[in-house]
Amino acid sequence: MKNLFKSINPLKAIVAIAMVVLTATTLQAQQLKPAASGYAPVNGLKVYYEVYGDGKPLVLLHGAFMTIEGNWGRLIPELSKTRKVIAIEMQGHGHTPYADRKLDIATLASDVDAVxxxxxxxxADVAGYSMGGSVAYQLTLQHPKRVKKLVIISSTYKSTGWVPAIAGAFKNMKPEMFANSPMKTAYDAVAPDKTKWTKFIDQMLVFMATPFDMGDSNITKITSPVLIIAGDNDGLDKVELAKTYQLLGGGVSADMAPMPKSQLAVLPAQSHVGLMMQTPTILTYLNGFLK
Known part of the structure; x- marks a missing residue:
């Protein structure tokens, strides 16, 4: 058995698990048509968006390689019952065309602001998963008045917020790992130019391997209440996660001091990709926090 696990390529395992979850999320998503959708001409791009429901706005930002449906398909039907949900597909993802423009977190945050x-x-309240969470942090720093409440799901504001194994995996991923995958199938289903797949993957792998750090001192300046949701084994460094929560005012003894306005939830027995399958639990945390 030990030899079997040693023979498994951990990079391929990460991608394979993500593919399984992406497929399951897409297939099990409730069918719900957006009230509005289209392209916002921003920063030289046409960024795709979908709008569902009515109420106070909630902006959703997806993870790397994902689409609105693949990331949020199980949550939007419930969230849109009480909220105006605005879901965005970032540069090169889903319906949004590939662009040669350099891909970085600050630029993606500027795109969200422009949308x-x-x-x-x-x-609006803003929720981001994985890459989308990093973009949500950056949006809050660049445009603090834009974000009322911030929800960060399995994400970090600096590359060292991941355990070393994840950082190493990002650097060693290869384009061929994504060939014939559900991610490729999802891309082909909605991408305006399917011939850009290889360029998109190459661009994303460079983006993921590039270190980033928004700065501890900047995180302490965030005044919006923040809900952090993580899996106990989702690849985030939990020591760094605890420090992040402290920077946001958490980690106190609430019996002797006021309860912090920010919250931290760590779900047991959850991986990075599996966390998004915990729809009822995530909805409970989201609804409680956003109310």
Whole structure:
């Protein structure tokens, strides 16, 4: 048995698990048509968005290689019952065309800000998963008045927030690992130019391997209440996660001091990709926090 586990390529295992979850999420998603959808002309791109429901706006930002449906398909039907849900597909993802423009977190955050301008949304609650969580952190730092409440799901504001094995995996991923995958199938289903797949993957692998750090001192300046949701084995360094929560005002003894406005939830027995399958639990945390 030990020899069997040694023979498994951990990089391929990460991608394989993500593919399984992506497929399951897409297939099990409730069918719900957006009330509005289209392209926002922002920063030289046409960024795709979908709008569901009515109420206070909630912006959703997906993870790397994912689409709105693949990331949020199980949650949007419930969230949109009480909220105006605005889901965005970032540069090169889903319906949003590939662009040669350099891919970085600050630029993606600027795109989200511009989409909100286009949709005439002055401020909103924002939730981001994985890559989308990093973009959500950056959006809050660049445009603090935009974000009322911030939800970060299995994500970090610095590359050292991941355990070393994940950082190493990001650097060693190869384009061929994504060939004939559900990610490729999802891309082909909605991408405006399917011939850009290889360029998109190459661009994303460079993006993921590039170190980033938004700065501890900047995180302490965030005034929006923040809900952090993580899996206990999702690849995040839990020591760094605890430090992040402290930077946001958490980690106190609430019997002797006021309860912090930010919250931390660590779900047991959950991986990075499996965490998004815990729909009822995530909804409970989201609804409680956003109310």
């Amino acid at each position: 909100m301008n286009y949709l005439k949304v002055d401020s």
